[in-house]
Amino acid sequence: MTAITYREAMRQAIREALVRDDRVFVMGEDVGHYGGCYAVTLGLLEEFGPERIRDTPLSESAFVGAGIGAALGGMRPIVEIMTVNFSLLALDQIMNNAATLLYMSGGQFNVPLVIRMATGAGRQVAAQHSHSLEGWFAHIPGLRILAPATVEDARGMLWPALCDPDPVLIFEHAMLYNVEGDLADEATLVDIDKAAIRRGGKDVTIIAYGGTLRTALGAAEQLATEGVEAEVIDLRCLRPLDTPTIVASVARTHRAVVVDEGWRSGSLSAEVAARITEEVFYDLDAPVARVCSVEVPMPYAKHLEDEAIPQVADVVAAVRGLGA
Amino acid sequence: MTKAAAVGQSGAESGAAGGDRGVHLLREMLRIRRFEECCVELYSRAEIRGFLHLGIGEEACAVGVMEALSPDDAVVSTYREHGHALARGLSMRAIMAELEGKVEGCSRGRGGSMHLFDAATRFYGGNAIVAGGLPLAVGVALADHLQGRSRVTACFFGDGAVAEGEFHESMNLSELWHLPVLFCCENNLYAMGTALKYTESETDLSLKAASYRIPARVVDGMDVLAVEAAAREATQAIRGGGGPQFLELRTYRFRAHSMYDPDRYRDKAEIEGWKERDPIPALVAQLTASGALGEGGLDRLEAEIAVEVDDAVAFAEAGTYEPLDDLERFVTSEAVPQEQTP
Missing domain, CATH: 3.40.50.920 (Rossmann fold)
Structure with a gap:
């Protein structure tokens, strides 16, 4: 067992996915040169380069939509939205495209996309950075909504999420990033269906x-x-x-x-x-x-x-x- | 050509309507026209319901652009997409069955007129959120870029989309990442019922794309040869690694926005004026003059197309409805699995 923070666990999971599958890439605001708003992606730009760790403009709708399109085109994008309140700027793409395309196309176009975002209060960042809106997203058919609460889930949920043929949203509570927990040295698969x-x-x-x-x-x-x-x-x-x-x-x-x-x-x-x-x-x-x-x-x-x-x-x- | 110089009337000469090629273009436009005229009849008989947006008058845009694409390319379209789908090669049968809500339809009757999809021709759907397809097209092109494939994604949208944030975000992102997208703005002068001049501070739409450093040109969208020529130049530049291109296709819909639209906002004289520029008679005249369309040629085309339309209607009417037990199918994928082969 090794003590590790939730942030490091998430970074390990992303890193492993990048190593394991050429189709995986990361995009979002400040994920590259800055190292991630919560430092989750720190160091990944240096290791994997700008084609796979893509800094985006502040254009949530465009880069989430681009994630959907890239997923349709055979990639396995991991899109990071800085915080849940900003996801509202991409709600059109999440709801009207990601969640809907498979059904609306009669089963022809699935969207194997993962969107990660920080959620929740506790850091005194007030009313536009602190809400818990995952319940809204859980209302939408066609999406899978994950909320890793432990280091083990932070480490283990991403790969099965990437293997899901349909869109998965991962909500990471911002107060968890610094929390430490023990992680088995051998990464184990986690089940993303069960409580x-x-x-x-x-x-x-x-x-x-x-x-x-x-x-x-x-x-x-x-x-x-x-x-x-x-x-x-x-x-x-x-x-x-x-x-x-x-x-x-x-x-x-x-x-x-x-x-x-x-x-x-x-x-x-x-x-x-x-x-x-x-x-x-x-x-x-x-x-x-x-x-x-x-x-x-x-x-x-x-x-x-x-x-x-x-x-x-x-x-x-x-x-x-x-x-x- | 500098990017600034690319703005303005297309430098592409409207090519001569060479023989079989011209007849092919005419046939494709006629197929769309006759199909949609048939849709009007079926709508009045309540065999088609929901929203039905017709592109009658705009056929040259769909046909001209599709001619420049290859089978590997992708198309992202809008809710006014019967023409795009037909010109792209979706079967008329599958489209008509879709409009009649049958399971034999190209979207199993799930989408209707606004949401035609076809994986076989990489037709990523009619998107009914104005500008909602642009980010998607950027992403499809990004996948091609990341996988080193030389493909173009053609993205259709109307003038109304230009007012949406997703338009501007997508212009910026596609040029920033130099992605192989052909943006095709079908400017029919009205965002539903509101004229461009009432909604845009700058009505020259190509300037907006050019401001993102995307080579942009204005094309006569009522001239299929001009559209084809411009689209060929643009796709060539894209395949050569030139990044996105923007075509503003100036066109006009002869009919109302949808079957619900009383069309109170357009001057009759304006409509009649545009009808004089109908792309179909214009091409017929050109082909007749050049001798490409011989005596009785048009009648033969019309007869062939009438057979195809009748066959599509018969196919749709003989079609079946998706079983109610399937209502919840395809909310999520049925099997984990098959890697998508894009």
Whole structure:
């Protein structure tokens, strides 16, 4: 085992893909000479050259669309969008082309494209760099949405995403890049279809993903000192959702709390809660609870930002509220 | 030729309509015209529904450009693309079946008039988001560039697309990366129902492309020989490693924007004026004068095309509807797998 940061794990994954497959290339804003806004691609320009590590203009729609076109033309592009709020400038290409071409063409044109982007709050960068919009993208048929929450997933999700014949969006929570974790020396394949149970427990199921996994695990830790055994599920893949893993857990624990950094209304947490009530309603001992971001554009001041996003104490309180 | 000098009326001489070649061009334009006239009838009989955008009057653009492409090249088109698809070599049967929503259609009835696709001819679809196809074309060309293939991607769009950010982003990126894209702007003077002069501060569209250092020229889009000549020059330059080229094809649609459009915004005299420049009679006259089209030649062409159109309609009408069980097929790929062979 080697201790490694999430950032380094992601860089290793990209590097490995570039070495392994000539069709893979990287493009996005500041990925080359700058080394990546979050330094994920640092050093790759020097190693692989400007044909494969392509700095783009600030033209999200054009370079995402070019990624789609290049995928149609037989390449395996990795497109980096600096941050989730900027992905809105490319929404036309993601929704109207990447997600739609296979269906609209009657199965003729699949789009083997990977788009990576940073998401989430916590760095005091206010209301145009901090939101968690992955739930929106998870609404769209034709896309696969991944949210690596661990170093192992940061290292292991990219290659299977590149092997997927259809578009995959990878959301990397910005607060995770510096987090260290242990990685097996032999890289292992990770499954991009299944949720993972990150902690076993029998009293309540806490469902989280991406940046909120650490919050959920922190809450579980604290609850354990009070004698409450929380099971923690990391969704990992937000579309398609691994409903069987979720409902099987809730059927055992009879209580569920969904933690989502997105806004509550119309969120991914709403979808997860709905599936639980659809499938295991009669196994529930309490209503499904949710811990989401407060419905405000993300504020700059630290105390306000902290208040706006799910914290360990909020999750603990939600679990207590269920009488677990 | 400097890039600045490339702006302006095409230097390409409108070539003489040499014998069989000219007749071929005429045939292709007539196929499109008669096909679309048939579509109007089918629409009025409710056999075609949804949006139907006709390119009647604009046939020379599709035919002239396609003549300059080879089978390996790619085409990215718009929602007004029946002509592009036919000229590119999609079968009239498959297009008509698509318009009738049949599974035998070129998109299995999933796309309809606006979304014709065909992998065999590298026809990457009618894109109904104005300018949405431009970034795609840049990417298809990027794939060719990265794989060292000498291919051209022809990208069609209308004058309305020029107002979109995706147009400007794509101009810049394609020239910055020197990619093999042939941008074909079919300027029919109206973005749906609003005249160019009401939407653009600069109505000379070739200047916009030239400002990105893309060689750009204005071409008479009502003259198929002029379009063909300009497209051949442009594709030659692209194949020679010259980066993208831009053709502004000045054309006009004789009919309304779509079947829903009452066409209140165009002056009748303007429409009639453009009809006098109809590319089909113009070429017929030229071919007749040169003797390439002998006595009865036009009638024979018309008869052959009528047979093809009738056959396409019969094929579409005999077609079947995709089973409801297939509704969710192709949201994602069915098998992981086959590497795409572009």
